[in-house]
Amino acid sequence: MHFAVLQFPASNCDQDCLHAARVLGHTSSFVWHKETSLGSVDAVIVPGGFSYGDYLRCGAVARFSPVMQAVQEFAAQGGLVLGICNGFQILCEAGLLPGALVRNRDLRFHCEQVFLKTGNFKTPFTCEIPQEAVLKIPIAHGEGCYFADPDTLGTLQTNRQILWQYCDSTGAITDAANPNGSLLNIAGVANERFNVAGLMPHPDRASEALLGSTDGRWILASMVAALEEARLAKAA
Amino acid sequence: MKARIIVTPKKAVLDPQGKTVQNALEHMGYTSVIGVHVGKYLEIDLAPGTDRAAAQLALNEAAHKFLSNPVIEDYKLELVD
Numbered sequence: 046m047h048f049a050v051l052q053f054p055a056s057n058c059d060q061d062c063l064h065a066a067r068v069l070g071h072t073s074s075f076v077w078h079k080e081t082s083l084g085s086v087d088a089v090i091v092p093g094g095f096s097y098g099d100y101l102r103c104g105a106v107a108r109f110s111p112v113m114q115a116v117q118e119f120a121a122q123g124g125l126v127l128g129i130c131n132g133f134q135i136l137c138e139a140g141l142l143p144g145a146l147v148r149n150r151d152l153r154f155h156c157e158q159v160f161l162k163t164g165n166f167k168t169p170f171t172c173e174i175p176q177e178a179v180l181k182i183p184i185a186h187g188e189g190c191y192f193a194d195p196d197t198l199g200t201l202q203t204n205r206q207i208l209w210q211y212c213d214s215t216g217a218i219t220d221a222a223n224p225n226g227s228l229l230n231i232a233g234v235a236n237e238r239f240n241v242a243g244l245m246p247h248p249d250r251a252s253e254a255l256l257g258s259t260d261g262r263w264i265l266a267s268m269v270a271a272l273e274e275a276r277l278a279k280a281a
Numbered sequence: 282m283k284a285r286i287i288v289t290p291k292k293a294v295l296d297p298q299g300k301t302v303q304n305a306l307e308h309m310g311y312t313s314v315i316g317v318h319v320g321k322y323l324e325i326d327l328a329p330g331t332d333r334a335a336a337q338l339a340l341n342e343a344a345h346k347f348l349s350n351p352v353i354e355d356y357k358l359e360l361v362d
Contacts, residue, residue, distance in 0.1 A: 101347075101348070105350070137352075138350065144352060145353045147290075148295075148297055148298060149297070150295055152297050152301060190295060192294055192352070192353055193352065194293065194352070226295055226297075
């Protein structure tokens with residue numbers, strides 16, 4: 046599988062994402078924000094960072110980059126797109142994912158390990174995650190408080206689009222385990238079609254034991270498994 | 282002509298910045314303060330001779346699409362000569 050990793054001015058997790066895909070035995074390459082085409086890719090990762098200095102709002106400027114038009118088309122054709130941290134913010138700003146990310150409720154930048162409970166195992170981003178697993182993945186953000194209006198939250202729950210929620214080490218979803226004030230402890234969501242997902246925690250920073258956790262691998266491995274399945278179905 | 286755009290967080294959105302400023306004002310003795318909302322102010326310069334109605338239309342579109350995020354923010358647009 047080949048992963049495209051987007052690069053915006055002030056992306057700073059682009060190398061991590063490139064590396065994480067390679068650790069899993071796949072190929073990956075950068076796509077500069079001024080490109081109008083993604084080339085031949087199987088999946089797109091929108092990495093973390095502070096694109097355009099987080100000016101105006103996080104992700105607000107990046108979403109109008111030429112490459113984002115290509116990502117819109119790729120997603121419209123059913124391509125898999127994963128946004129991590131600032132990448133999640135960009136996908137929300139672009140309207141590819143519902144809701145928005147606002148300032149953490151305590152106004153502090155949080156850089157720490159968190160625990161995540163997976164809410165739906167039947168998606169291309171979660172299908173390889175063991176059902177009982179509580180994922181340990183780090184966060185590093187100042188504006189990761191997920192917000193959506195009550196109607197949108199209701200729809201997310203009904204459709205099971207809430208992929209990950211902050212929880213404690215036992216998997217209990219509590220307010221104490223919520224690092225930023227996100228509504229419903231939401232750490233990550235998918236679109237209605239389940240081909241676009243975003244999350245504030247960094248699976249790219251949890252893909253090798255040396256980094257303290259390999260739980261992030263499950264997310265990329267899920268994408269690979271879903272792509273393999275789609276390819277086999279197409280060949281059959 | 283100039284455009285002034287004021288962007289404020291929607292009432293339903295947590296505004297910890299506003300709350301912090303409010304608390305500080307209370308501690309300073311400004312006891313009549315019962316709410317603070319921190320937003321953004323944009324001042325946009327327009328070319329001489331710009332048509333007012335067209336500018337109003339264009340900037341409303343820009344404010345809706347880019348300068349504010351309707352999921353979390355409201356905005357007010359004002360044109361001044």
